[in-house]
Ligand code: FES
């Protein structure tokens with residue numbers, strides 16, 4: 001009996017390998033390759049006045065040294081601006097190696113290739129670069145004030161200015177019975193996968209072809225970029241994504257300078273070359289996210305219903321904009337969450353600073369957007385003296401209003417239309433799970449014990465499964481084994497398993513017989529990439545459609561063999577059989593044999609095939625005109641709009657009255673990503689997301705000094721949560737299937753992280769009795785806020801007036 | 810051309826015992842144990858996440874004790890018994906209880922941090938075969954994982970303790986039957 005795999009908590013097929021040390025991550029490959037290291041800028045902004053490499057020339061094992069002057073052809077041009085946008089009027093990208101100017105600490109200036117990384121670093125140390133240091137632009141306020149410019153030709157340091165409007169928000173706010181204004185500040189964090197970036201390239205001179213292995217979230221993107229930059233025909237470049245040790249967004253950026261330079265050097269030197277990023281390099285030359293200043297103005301009625309919402313965002317995009325303005329676009333659209341905003345106006349400026357570039361990090365602009373909206377919801381509730389969940393509920397889009405069109409354009413340039421969701425149902429489930437209604441009693445009891453506790457809530461809607469497309473290929477081999485390929489990559493989300501689950505069900509084969517390859521352009525050359533919680537939706541549906549094609553073909557061929565109508569056939573446990581009479585059946589492997597008229601008998605299966613002359617009809621060719629040999633199918637899935645998953649989080653915290661330490665007592669998640677392919681994997685995704693959310697809310701902050709030096713560029717100083725800091729996460733699922741795709745699924749990859757900063761702010765201010773407007777909040781910050789509060793510099797929450805008096809000594 | 814003479818690096822022949830197998834290799838004195846295991850001996854199961862002793866990805870067992878291979882020189886590992894993730898399973902391929910538990914409990918996602926957790930937990934359970942949830946969490950609190958949120962890792966530790974116990978039970982049962 002085949003059991004249904006879709007929806008089952010199937011153990012991951014990728015784990016056996018990874019658990020015994022047989023993973024193949026980038027740095028595990030390329031034994032014997034030359035290794036590269038980089039001299040990187042120590043200045044945030046400077047002019048390069050000279051580079052002297054002579055000191056490095058007699059380093060043992062040195063192979064080559066390259067500066068900008070050595071780059072040729074398109075490699076010498078600026079890196080591509082991947083996602084242009086009409087509002088991005090002043091997009092700027094870096095050169096693979098700095099040309100005259102450096103714009104952030106960590107920018108690559110010289111590349112050294114040696115027989116070994118140790119020696120390459122030795123050589124780097126002996127190269128002297130002379131700089132004329134220039135005063136840098138650090139921090140959003142400075143960028144906005146624009147006393148100095150990051151790029152001389154970008155006025156106001158403004159890369160992009162975009163306004164979207166539905167109705168007349170300023171007028172609606174002016175006319176509203178109640179009005180509030182909030183100033184919010186979210187700091188920079190970063191993806192920080194445990195495996196940094198890495199590239200390894202092999203040039204085949206005789207074949208004039210290149211194979212690039214890279215730890216990327218998009219192998220097809222890297223392939224195309226490398227081919228273009230190195231002026232090679234696309235068919236001479238292969239890109240393989242090995243096991244990837246986490247990405248979380250930073251590895252969707254491509255090509256990284258190193259992804260061009262390493263293949264370029266491999267060809268030039270006619271030798272394998274590899275680069276494995278070290279942790280400090282990752283901090284100062286990869287990418288960060290999150291930094292924004294927001295001004296939120298709301299007008300609302302006495303029930304808390306939004307009448308007008310006007311948001312201004314200053315977004316720090318770092319020194320360059322290779323990935324466009326995706327992050328602030330997402331913030332400005334996804335900010336709306338499950339609510340109807342009334343009239344809405346959002347205005348963002350994306351600003352240059354002399355710091356590491358900003359590109360999507362798990363959640364990609366949504367945590368900031370949710371922070372803005374949920375802080376506003378809490379402020380409205382406080383202003384009206386209402387329960388925070390009540391104010392949210394009156395603003396919800398109702399299930400019968402789906403699909404819901406916000407009248408805005410989403411990140412993919414398409415209309416922002418929610419496909420499905422049941423927000424009131426989610427909120428009910430969350431309130432039950434966390435015990436919302438019983439919390440006041442708990443608070444009273446805690447207070448009696450001298451403890452200070454608070455509860456928070458935050459809701460979000462996440463556009464997932466954005467297009468344009470993904471594809472899948474499914475092939476049944478003559479052994480009956482099924483090989484599946486999709487171009488999209490995997491960085492630990494269990495894609496091999498969930499895609500195998502889908503194929504097992506669609507084709508009626510045991511899951512053990514299915515193997516899945518992801519992110520290898522040799523196996524599937526068309527793809528977009530793994531980001532925006534799109535893998536399951538896009539490749540999952542594409543693979544399902546491909547499997548359906550294979551099934552149709554299998555039934556047709558088996559029908560001929562069994563002399564039955566294909567409509568009377570089914571596939572069970574890898575055998576095509578006549579429904580109701582399991583005796584008449586043919587193995588799928590045999591169907592694969594039948595599908596391919598062979599001339600040569602190279603193994604038993606093919607020997608059988610060459611003998612299968614049967615009742616040949618000699619008036620027809622062996623392969624019919626519109627048919628192809630082989631039992632395989634390919635298909636693509638391309639949705640009209642994104643799917644929209646949603647969720648709500650609640651947290652209960654306890655803040656230490658003396659040390660201001662913040663302890664998490666409960667963390668509850670209600671999550672709706674449509675049909676779950678594998679609940680175990682979805683929950684794992686939520687856990688991981690929440691952990692990153694805890695980091696972003698309570699610990700992680702990229703600490704730049706006024707010179708643009710990142711002063712906490714190590715795991716010792718940049719605080720990421722360990723097991724001791726992440727709470728147990730309680731999850732409840734709702735499944736409102738998406739009507740947009742055959743499987744009814746929505747993505748789940750980023751969900752956990754999105755509302756975390758907002759929910760912690762909500763809970764901490766609930767415990768403390770004064771508003772929280774800045775994240776992350778470490779104990780020292782809370783301590784100082786308390787002091788300022790005691791000194792009357794921060795107003796009390798209104799509802800907190802009496803309880804604050806009770807809790808503050 | 811330069812004034813400063815670059816000294817040729819000293820190279821030393823060393824003998825390392827890894828997973829019960831003797832290896833000889835030649836290293837410079839500064840070569841990290843993590844690099845030696847990975848690149849000289851080809852045991853790439855041990856991973857490097859930070860190279861400054863904080864993340865625990867590179868943890869191996871040295872004479873049974875968890876040690877960060879990025880904080881040790883290869884030369885100083887001579888004369889000690891080193892166990893890497895490749896050495897955790899039984900010679901017949903049966904997974905170590907910790908490996909099996911991580912699989913059952915979805916204790917890994919990208920798997921990059923996993924070898925470090927496995928070596929740490931395997932050592933921990935030998936000292937404390939019946940940990941509480943609190944102790945299990947404490948035991949893995951020196952290793953960073955960016956993917957899992959740790960919940961399933963803690964679950965895996967507890968499950969590994971159970972599996973060890975179950976296996977002992979089976980061994981007893983087999984013994985009784987004979
Ligand atoms: S690599 Fe050794 S502790 Fe991080």
Ligand code: FES
Nearest residue numbers: 918919954955956
């Ligand atoms: S599983 Fe990816 S870092 Fe732990």
